[in-house]
Amino acid sequence: MVRKMLLMILGAVALIVVLYQVTMKNLIVDEEPKVSDIIIVPEGAITPERASNAERLLNGGYSKTGKVIVSPYDKNNRPYYKQAGISENQIINEPDATSTYTNATNTLKMMQDMGLDSAIITTSDYHMLRTKLIYERQNRHYGFDLTYVAAYHEVDGKLVTWHDAPQYIQGFARQEFIKFWAYVFFLYHWVDA
Incomplete structure:
Protein backbone atom coordinates (compact mmCIF):
# COMPACT_ATOMS: atom_id res chain seq x y z
CA MET A 1 0.00 0.00 0.00
CA VAL A 2 2.78 2.44 0.92
CA ARG A 3 4.74 1.49 -2.18
CA LYS A 4 1.70 2.06 -4.39
CA MET A 5 1.07 5.46 -2.79
CA LEU A 6 4.73 6.43 -3.24
CA LEU A 7 4.62 5.44 -6.93
CA MET A 8 1.47 7.50 -7.41
CA ILE A 9 3.10 10.53 -5.79
CA LEU A 10 6.27 10.12 -7.86
CA GLY A 11 4.18 9.74 -11.02
CA ALA A 12 2.22 12.90 -10.22
CA VAL A 13 5.42 14.84 -9.56
CA ALA A 14 6.96 13.58 -12.80
CA LEU A 15 3.82 14.60 -14.73
CA ILE A 16 3.88 18.10 -13.21
CA VAL A 17 7.57 18.49 -14.04
CA VAL A 18 6.98 17.45 -17.66
CA LEU A 19 3.91 19.70 -17.99
CA TYR A 20 5.87 22.61 -16.52
CA GLN A 21 8.76 22.15 -18.95
CA VAL A 22 6.50 21.78 -22.00
CA THR A 23 4.32 24.74 -20.99
CA MET A 24 7.25 27.05 -20.27
CA LYS A 25 8.94 26.09 -23.53
CA ASN A 26 5.78 27.01 -25.46
CA LEU A 27 4.69 30.24 -23.73
CA ILE A 28 5.70 32.36 -26.71
CA VAL A 29 3.24 32.32 -29.58
CA ASP A 30 4.49 34.69 -32.26
CA GLU A 31 2.95 34.74 -35.72
CA GLU A 32 3.91 36.89 -38.67
CA PRO A 33 1.83 40.09 -38.47
CA LYS A 34 -0.66 40.70 -41.26
CA VAL A 35 -2.74 43.74 -42.04
CA SER A 36 -5.94 43.54 -39.99
CA ASP A 37 -8.87 45.77 -39.15
CA ILE A 38 -7.54 46.60 -35.68
CA ILE A 39 -4.87 45.85 -33.10
CA ILE A 40 -5.93 44.58 -29.67
CA VAL A 41 -3.71 44.81 -26.60
CA PRO A 42 -4.84 42.76 -23.58
CA GLU A 43 -3.30 44.70 -20.72
CA GLY A 44 -2.78 43.86 -17.08
CA ALA A 45 0.96 43.92 -16.47
CA ILE A 46 2.53 47.29 -15.85
CA THR A 47 5.33 46.92 -18.39
CA PRO A 48 6.10 48.93 -21.55
CA GLU A 49 6.55 46.20 -24.17
CA ARG A 50 2.86 45.88 -25.01
CA ALA A 51 2.53 49.59 -25.85
CA SER A 52 5.81 49.56 -27.78
CA ASN A 53 4.73 46.61 -29.90
CA ALA A 54 1.31 48.14 -30.52
CA GLU A 55 3.06 51.30 -31.76
CA ARG A 56 5.37 49.30 -34.02
CA LEU A 57 2.41 47.46 -35.55
CA LEU A 58 0.29 50.60 -35.82
CA ASN A 59 3.02 52.63 -37.52
CA GLY A 60 3.88 49.61 -39.67
CA GLY A 61 0.45 49.90 -41.29
CA TYR A 62 -1.01 46.74 -39.76
CA SER A 63 -4.24 48.41 -38.56
CA LYS A 64 -6.65 49.34 -41.37
CA THR A 65 -8.59 51.56 -38.97
CA GLY A 66 -5.44 53.17 -37.59
CA LYS A 67 -6.71 52.23 -34.13
CA VAL A 68 -5.73 50.09 -31.17
CA ILE A 69 -8.12 48.64 -28.59
CA VAL A 70 -6.38 48.70 -25.22
CA SER A 71 -8.07 46.47 -22.65
CA ASN A 106 -15.00 42.29 -24.07
CA THR A 107 -12.73 43.09 -27.03
CA LEU A 108 -14.25 40.48 -29.33
CA LYS A 109 -17.72 41.86 -28.53
CA MET A 110 -16.39 45.34 -29.35
CA MET A 111 -15.11 44.04 -32.69
CA GLN A 112 -18.54 42.65 -33.49
CA ASP A 113 -20.24 45.92 -32.50
CA MET A 114 -17.80 47.86 -34.70
CA GLY A 115 -18.39 45.55 -37.70
CA LEU A 116 -14.76 44.39 -37.85
CA ASP A 117 -13.54 41.04 -39.17
CA SER A 118 -9.86 40.76 -38.20
CA ALA A 119 -7.40 41.74 -35.50
CA ILE A 120 -3.83 41.40 -34.37
CA ILE A 121 -3.65 40.41 -30.71
CA THR A 122 -0.41 41.54 -29.07
CA THR A 123 0.70 41.10 -25.50
CA SER A 124 3.86 40.20 -23.59
CA ASP A 125 5.64 37.16 -24.99
CA TYR A 126 5.19 35.11 -21.79
CA HIS A 127 1.43 35.88 -21.83
CA MET A 128 0.77 34.73 -25.41
CA LEU A 129 -0.02 31.04 -24.89
CA ARG A 130 -2.84 31.76 -22.42
CA THR A 131 -4.00 34.75 -24.46
CA LYS A 132 -4.29 32.67 -27.62
CA LEU A 133 -6.08 29.88 -25.73
CA ILE A 134 -8.82 32.17 -24.42
CA TYR A 135 -9.15 34.30 -27.57
CA GLU A 136 -9.52 31.19 -29.72
CA ARG A 137 -12.01 29.70 -27.29
CA GLN A 138 -14.12 32.89 -27.26
CA ASN A 139 -13.69 33.45 -31.00
CA ARG A 140 -15.75 30.31 -31.69
CA HIS A 141 -18.76 32.59 -31.16
CA TYR A 142 -17.57 35.04 -33.84
CA GLY A 143 -15.19 33.52 -36.39
CA PHE A 144 -12.84 36.53 -36.63
CA ASP A 145 -9.47 36.25 -38.35
CA LEU A 146 -7.05 36.66 -35.42
CA THR A 147 -3.25 36.89 -35.60
CA TYR A 148 -1.07 36.61 -32.49
CA VAL A 149 2.09 38.73 -32.35
CA ALA A 150 4.30 38.63 -29.25
CA ALA A 151 5.71 41.75 -27.60
CA TYR A 152 9.31 41.33 -26.47
CA HIS A 153 11.20 43.12 -23.71
CA GLU A 154 13.81 45.79 -24.28
CA VAL A 155 17.08 45.24 -22.43
CA ASP A 156 20.05 47.48 -23.22
CA GLY A 157 18.44 48.57 -26.48
CA LYS A 158 17.77 45.01 -27.69
CA LEU A 159 14.52 43.07 -27.80
CA VAL A 160 14.76 39.84 -25.80
CA THR A 161 12.43 37.04 -24.75
CA TRP A 162 11.23 36.66 -21.18
CA HIS A 163 14.11 34.20 -20.57
CA ASP A 164 16.60 37.08 -20.87
CA ALA A 165 14.41 39.80 -19.39
CA PRO A 166 14.72 41.19 -15.84
CA GLN A 167 13.86 38.91 -12.93
CA TYR A 168 10.42 40.42 -12.34
CA ILE A 169 9.44 39.55 -15.94
CA GLN A 170 10.71 36.00 -15.43
CA GLY A 171 8.54 35.89 -12.30
CA PHE A 172 5.47 36.86 -14.37
CA ALA A 173 6.36 34.09 -16.82
CA ARG A 174 6.63 31.44 -14.09
CA GLN A 175 3.13 32.37 -12.90
CA GLU A 176 1.80 31.53 -16.35
CA PHE A 177 2.18 27.79 -15.71
CA ILE A 178 -0.62 27.76 -13.13
CA LYS A 179 -2.69 30.39 -14.93
CA PHE A 180 -2.49 28.58 -18.27
CA TRP A 181 -3.58 25.24 -16.85
CA ALA A 182 -6.35 26.90 -14.85
CA TYR A 183 -7.58 28.40 -18.13
CA VAL A 184 -7.37 25.01 -19.85
CA PHE A 185 -9.82 23.75 -17.22
CA PHE A 186 -12.13 26.82 -17.47
CA LEU A 187 -11.10 28.21 -14.07
CA TYR A 188 -10.91 31.80 -15.35
CA HIS A 189 -12.32 33.46 -12.27
CA TRP A 190 -10.08 31.45 -9.96
CA VAL A 191 -6.94 32.99 -11.48
CA ASP A 192 -8.51 36.36 -12.31
CA ALA A 193 -5.45 38.23 -13.58
Missing part, protein backbone atom coordinates in the same frame (compact mmCIF):
# COMPACT_ATOMS: atom_id res chain seq x y z
CA PRO A 72 -8.09 48.33 -20.29
CA TYR A 73 -6.46 51.69 -20.98
CA ASP A 74 -5.94 53.29 -17.59
CA LYS A 75 -3.71 55.53 -15.48
CA ASN A 76 -1.23 52.68 -14.94
CA ASN A 77 -0.45 52.02 -18.61
CA ARG A 78 -1.29 55.42 -20.13
CA PRO A 79 2.32 56.70 -19.73
CA TYR A 80 3.65 53.74 -21.76
CA TYR A 81 1.32 54.48 -24.67
CA LYS A 82 2.17 58.17 -24.54
CA GLN A 83 5.91 57.36 -24.42
CA ALA A 84 5.50 54.93 -27.34
CA GLY A 85 3.97 57.73 -29.41
CA ILE A 86 0.41 56.45 -29.72
CA SER A 87 -2.00 59.36 -29.61
CA GLU A 88 -5.22 59.35 -27.60
CA ASN A 89 -7.29 59.45 -30.79
CA GLN A 90 -5.68 56.19 -31.96
CA ILE A 91 -6.71 54.36 -28.77
CA ILE A 92 -10.09 52.80 -28.12
CA ASN A 93 -10.43 52.03 -24.43
CA GLU A 94 -12.06 48.83 -23.27
CA PRO A 95 -12.35 49.87 -19.59
CA ASP A 96 -14.01 46.87 -17.95
CA ALA A 97 -11.54 43.99 -18.30
CA THR A 98 -10.22 42.50 -15.08
CA SER A 99 -8.53 39.39 -16.49
CA THR A 100 -7.29 37.81 -19.69
CA TYR A 101 -10.68 36.12 -19.94
CA THR A 102 -12.54 39.45 -19.83
CA ASN A 103 -9.95 41.02 -22.16
CA ALA A 104 -11.04 38.44 -24.73
CA THR A 105 -14.79 38.50 -24.15
